[in-house]
Amino acid sequence: MCDTAFMIKRLIWMERIEEAWRERSIIWLSGVRRVGKTCLCKSLDSVEYFDCELPRIRRLLDDPEAFLEQFSKSRVVLDEIHRLPDPSELLKIAADHYPDIRIVATGSSTLGASAKFKDTLAGRKRDIWLSPIIQQELEEFSDKGMDHRFLRGGLPPFFLAGEYPERDYQEWLDAFWAKDIQELYRLERRDSFMKFFELLMQQSGSVFEASFMASPCGVSRTTLQNYLRVLEDTYAMTVIKPYFSNKTKEIVSAPKVYGFDTGFVAFNRGWLDIRPEDRGILWEHVVLNELLAFGFKQQIRYWRTKQGREIDFVIVRRGKPPVAIEVKWNSTGKGDHKHLVSFARSYPDAELFVVAGNIDRSFSRKHGEHTVYYMGLAQLVAELSTSS
Numbered sequence: 001m002c003d004t005a006f007m008i009k010r011l012i013w014m015e016r017i018e019e020a021w022r023e024r025s026i027i028w029l030s031g032v033r034r035v036g037k038t039c040l041c042k043s044l045d046s047v048e049y050f051d052c053e054l055p056r057i058r059r060l061l062d063d064p065e066a067f068l069e070q071f072s073k074s075r076v077v078l079d080e081i082h083r084l085p086d087p088s089e090l091l092k093i094a095a096d097h098y099p100d101i102r103i104v105a106t107g108s109s110t111l112g113a114s115a116k117f118k119d120t121l122a123g124r125k126r127d128i129w130l131s132p133i134i135q136q137e138l139e140e141f142s143d144k145g146m147d148h149r150f151l152r153g154g155l156p157p158f159f160l161a162g163e164y165p166e167r168d169y170q171e172w173l174d175a176f177w178a179k180d181i182q183e184l185y186r187l188e189r190r191d192s193f194m195k196f197f198e199l200l201m202q203q204s205g206s207v208f209e210a211s212f213m214a215s216p217c218g219v220s221r222t223t224l225q226n227y228l229r230v231l232e233d234t235y236a237m238t239v240i241k242p243y244f245s246n247k248t249k250e251i252v253s254a255p256k257v258y259g260f261d262t263g264f265v266a267f268n269r270g271w272l273d274i275r276p277e278d279r280g281i282l283w284e285h286v287v288l289n290e291l292l293a294f295g296f297k298q299q300i301r302y303w304r305t306k307q308g309r310e311i312d313f314v315i316v317r318r319g320k321p322p323v324a325i326e327v328k329w330n331s332t333g334k335g336d337h338k339h340l341v342s343f344a345r346s347y348p349d350a351e352l353f354v355v356a357g358n359i360d361r362s363f364s365r366k367h368g369e370h371t372v373y374y375m376g377l378a379q380l381v382a383e384l385s386t387s388s
Helices: 009-024 037-043 055-060 064-070 087-097 147-150 158-162 166-185 190-202 210-217 221-232 263-269 275-291 340-344 377-388
Strands: 026-030 048-049 075-079 102-107 127-129 237-242 256-259 299-305 312-317 323-326 351-354 362-368 370-375
Touching: 009 026, 009 037, 009 064, 009 127, 026 087, 026 312, 037 048, 037 075, 037 102, 048 055, 064 087, 087 102, 147 158, 147 263, 147 275, 158 166, 166 190, 166 221, 166 263, 190 210, 190 221, 190 256, 190 263, 210 221, 221 237, 237 275, 256 263, 256 275, 275 299, 275 312, 275 323, 275 377, 312 340, 323 340, 323 377, 340 351, 340 370, 351 377, 370 377
Parallel strands: 026 102, 026 127, 048 075, 075 102, 237 299, 323 351, 351 370
Antiparallel strands: 237 256, 299 312, 312 323, 362 370
């Protein structure tokens, strides 16, 4: 669904699709429900749009070769393609035999999440994950500050709604269960699954301990681990693994789990206003969203010692030292370096960054033998993109 009243023309993502089409003819565009996949696709120039949720469209696609012959030199959107009986067959035929067609296929999960996808199309496609609104897009709305982004989140319809869309959050959850979870996974025990989702949102950004959640959810730890994989596959949760080299001193296995959007974190915590003490954890989610949007998902870790020293995010770079990132909503350059310096004692070559919401112009400070760089979110992304 694309409601033009809640439409944001997401130019950055349009450019990414055009660039990806120059490399491959097939694009898998994924992201959580209502993040704007349909609106983004309809914003592309000269596309033929097909909604695979409609029975008449599914009948049209019953014969993949006849369909591809008809649109062999077109730019085609196949929205919600997982509704087809064998979606990977059509995409594979297109990639192998119709090189002039350009296809964007959309879905609310990873390509391999559905048993319907008998082929993951390795080497035949480009993957693009559409994130909730990023900072550069937020700047289009000068009348809406970061507190608005914190409370409403980054799904365009929720962000742009005139009043707080409390009912829409519940409707999203109902549709998420019915259309994403049931259609792809056919899980039972809705109450247990949704309780688990709620608890993760309430504790978002914390270390995941399945044993603490098994009893309130009424299922086993093994079932919760399966639920977490499902939530990760459908982009509802992001799992961050620990960074370590010393098993006796550092956390080595327990992941941190983040909800996909600040709006849902605030909703599940019952917040109707953003208090000063809420901004730190929500800013951490916004920073993570930015890192994911710019392609660092496979590189993100966190660091924690058994004595409680912690670094919010560590970016792992092949053949280069790690980047340790402390996230602060407000930073004065004083006291924000302590855990970074602890990290640097174990990893002396690491680059040390503080990313803060109140920094417009980057600066650095020397703390003993270590230099810490202080910057805003845009500077962080630029620095990481240049050095990766």
